[in-house]
Amino acid sequence: MNKAFYLATLYLVAALTACSPAEEPVRVADKEKNPKIYFVYGSLTSEGGVKVVNADGSNERLLASGDNIIEPDGIEVDLENGKLYWTDMGEGAAAENSASPDSGMIVRADLDGSNIEIIVPRGITTTPKQLALDVSGGKVYWSDRGDVANEVVSPKIMRANLDGSDVETLVSDDLISPVGMVLDTAKGKMYFTDRFANNIKRANLDGSDVEIVVRDSDYPVDLLIDFETRLIYWTTRDPGGVLRADMDGSEIDGKTLTPIVTGLSIPIGITMDRENKKLYYSEVIMSPPSGYIWESDMDGNHARKIVATIQPLGIFYTAK
Secondary structure (H helix, E strand, C coil), rough: CCCHHHHHHHHHHHHHHHHCCCHHCCHHHHHHHCEEEEEEECCCCCCCCCEEECCCCCCEEEEEEEECCEEEEEEEEECCCCCCEEECCCCCCHCCCCCCCCCCCEEECCCCCCCEEEEEEEECCCCCEEEEEEECCCEEEEEEECCCCCCCCCCEEEEECCCCCCCEECCCCCCCEEEEEEEEEECCCCEECCCCCEEEEEECCCCCCEEEEEEECCEEEEEEEECCCEEEEECCCCEEEEEEEEEECCEEEEHHCCEECCCEEEEEEEECCCCCEEEEEEEEEEEEEEEEEEEEEEECCEEEEEEEEEEEEEEEECCC
């Protein structure tokens, strides 16, 4: 066989093989994508933990539990630095019967649940709820509903450095029971719910210029912002679902809003897949102790249960 013809034939076969769809290499970007939902769970017996599940509802696994995880409530993820942050309300808080003042904590760990650090120890915050990270600004913010044994003690909005140092109280006036917390760092704003005042408020990141965004929304809980549409979403105990409104508005009448999700027992956490425009929210069922994580379109349509688990509370979606 002519040597030149032989070499040309080998080259053609190699080229055709490389182009075969069955042998198409996986792109690096595809390998990196492994969307997950991190969440905390609690109980009425002060035995909580931290879990992660694939965003399609598969492969739920426990990351952390034990003596230092009592009644966790809110969670957020710092992918850049490989850290989880969560709040812990302390003994009895899930039954709204906290054992003592300032029993709450802010906790940090690696993404796999190892190297747990209590960065804001007991004695500083009472019953911390949802939290939010400003990684570039080096701060963690949280709402503290501030109640002990069904008595309001010191409701407040707080923040600290990411290592827990320099704790500050940002807002303490005109609050009853703040729960939700979300940041709009681009505009220098934070949003928080006050469940018993039935409103959602907005303030500067230093706590100044507090104003009402939504009033008369019964029992608002956790918050989420869709920055593309400039809508704010929140879970609500009444009517047991999810509501949304213009986040740049002021004094919006919550009673005129139509829920996009209804029929949930006790909705708590809320998060979103920003790329694929999917909404996720958690539902707690008290008896028997159980719950679900739901997925839907951003308008609440095509809702489906993706995870059946024990009392999921705060949740946070990551694309990796």
